[in-house]
Amino acid sequence: MYDLLLLNATLVNEGRVFRADVGIRDQRIETIAKDLSSSAATQVMDATGLHLLPGMIDDQVHFREPGLTHKGDIATESAAAVAGGITTYMEMPNVNPLTINAQTLEDKYQRATGRSHANFAFYLGASNDNLEEIKNLDPQAACGVKVFMGASTGNMLVDNPEVLDGIFAHAPILVATHCEDSPMIQANEALAREKYGEDVPFSEHPNIRSEEACWKSSSFAVALAKKHGTRLHVLHITTAKELALFEPGELKGKRITAEACVHHLWFSEEDYERLGAQIKCNPAIKRKEDRDAILQAVAEGRIDIIATDHAPHTWEEKQGSYFKAPAGLPLVQHALPSLLDHYQAGRLSLETIVQKACHNPAVAFQVKDRGYLREGYFADLVLVDLQKETTVTKESLLYKCGWSPFEGHTFQSRIVTTLVNGGIAWHDGLPGQKIHGQRLMFNR
Numbered sequence: 475m476y477d478l479l480l481l482n483a484t485l486v487n488e489g490r491v492f493r494a495d496v497g498i499r500d501q502r503i504e505t506i507a508k509d510l511s512s513s514a515a516t517q518v519m520d521a522t523g524l525h526l527l528p529g530m531i532d533d534q535v536h537f538r539e540p541g542l543t544h545k546g547d548i549a550t551e552s553a554a555a556v557a558g559g560i561t562t563y564m565e566m567p568n569v570n571p572l573t574i575n576a577q578t579l580e581d582k583y584q585r586a587t588g589r590s591h592a593n594f595a596f597y598l599g600a601s602n603d604n605l606e607e608i609k610n611l612d613p614q615a616a617c618g619v620k621v622f623m624g625a626s627t628g629n630m631l632v633d634n635p636e637v638l639d640g641i642f643a644h645a646p647i648l649v650a651t652h653c654e655d656s657p658m659i660q661a662n663e664a665l666a667r668e669k670y671g672e673d674v675p676f677s678e679h680p681n682i683r684s685e686e687a688c689w690k691s692s693s694f695a696v697a698l699a700k701k702h703g704t705r706l707h708v709l710h711i712t713t714a715k716e717l718a719l720f721e722p723g724e725l726k727g728k729r730i731t732a733e734a735c736v737h738h739l740w741f742s743e744e745d746y747e748r749l750g751a752q753i754k755c756n757p758a759i760k761r762k763e764d765r766d767a768i769l770q771a772v773a774e775g776r777i778d779i780i781a782t783d784h785a786p787h788t789w790e791e792k793q794g795s796y797f798k799a800p801a802g803l804p805l806v807q808h809a810l811p812s813l814l815d816h817y818q819a820g821r822l823s824l825e826t827i828v829q830k831a832c833h834n835p836a837v838a839f840q841v842k843d844r845g846y847l848r849e850g851y852f853a854d855l856v857l858v859d860l861q862k863e864t865t866v867t868k869e870s871l872l873y874k875c876g877w878s879p880f881e882g883h884t885f886q887s888r889i890v891t892t893l894v895n896g897g898i899a900w901h902d903g904l905p906g907q908k909i910h911g912q913r914l915m916f917n918r
């Protein structure tokens with residue numbers, strides 16, 4: 475007997491699009507087959523006309539807990555994530571206190587347990603003086619080690635060359651880097667101040683957080699990884715130039731991988747005039763040519779993973795002038811719809827979207843039993859309707875910060891149902907009644 479049976483869905487999985495029924499029992503996919511009998515299930519959902527994808531695994535979010543919960547918290551932001559078809563997230567360490575030791579890491583798992591709508595894992599953050607913590611890290615205790623090789627929100631810059639060398643040499647699990655050269659950025663900020671005073675236009679952000687600053691840092695990270703054989707994942711690539719650092723093709727076997735984020739695939743410098751601080755983020759949204767090159771790199775495999783870097787700040791905080799407005803924007807609720815718009819515009823295939831947003835994060839981080847539509851895997855699933863639109867209104871937002879850079883936009887698809895561990899987390903515009911998120915386990 476299945477707990478839930480999805481009938482006649484169009485599955486997108488492992489490079490194929492095909493019709494099947496999916497039987498779910500005890501949190502997992504039990505059967506994928508044609509013509510399963512609906513009498514063998516407690517609950518049946520007719521999925522005719524809908525596409526069934528593995529839930530998105532977002533390898534980069536900031537949910538702000540503990541310490542910054544006026545911006546967002548694990549409960550609110552994970553609720554927005556499942557409404558957007560994200561069933562698993564990996565969360566960043568720039569909170570208060572910083573997640574830089576085993577104790578603060580474990581505290582986050584405790585906070586997420588019973589409150590997170592999606593499955594969760596947390597990064598251990600690197601600092602200039604926690605190399606021993608990194609060396610002694612239990613590989614099940616974190617998804618990866620996050621290294622801010624450029625300063626961003628929070629005080630987490632790692633700029634001591636010996637420490638960086640030590641991290642790249644000794645990290646027991648994947649090292650994920652934020653790459654921007656801080657001294658170059660500071661010099662550009664000083665020049666902008668000379669020119670504009672405090673009133674720097676937001677359109678200067680990509681000149682201040684420049685292509686050169688990205689290149690200097692990401693090429694250094696790649697060189698360090700090659701020196702030490704590190705498993706390196708370079709987060710949020712924003713420039714065409716940096717793409718040359720990465721190899722095209724399948725993720726399997728790569729030691730150096732790259733991520734792109736949905737906002738860098740969507741917006742370009744033309745949007746600063748309209749959206750200003752709303753799209754101020756680090757690294758900056760850059761030229762149209764960069765966005766288009768990154769989209770192409772997704773298709774050819776130089777970009778392995780698509781994520782969000784969901785980074786909410788309050789509307790009030792975002793009203794500050796250029797230097798005061800914090801960097802980051804909320805994204806999890808519309809990441810998958812934005813990717814599906816790329817599909818509908820002919821820029822990405824459904825198979826590629828699923829590979830980059832669902833399969834590859836599971837492979838890169840060695841996530842156990844998730845990321846695929848496979849018998850025996852957890853039933854983390856999303857049903858999408860490619861015929862129905864979603865207009866982003868303020869009222870529909872689940873973020874604690876209550877705003878989105880997509881307000882007013884109509885996406886060409888709709889997230890109909892999200893299942894997390896076989897439980898309904900989102901259905902027909904409403905959140906599920908129960909919490910289903912679980913701590914991730916890793917095959918390592």
Ligand code: DOR
Nearest residue numbers: 626627755756785801802
């Ligand atoms: O724009 C950003 N916001 N980039 C980051 O690296 C951090 C993030 C945040 O935490 O606000």
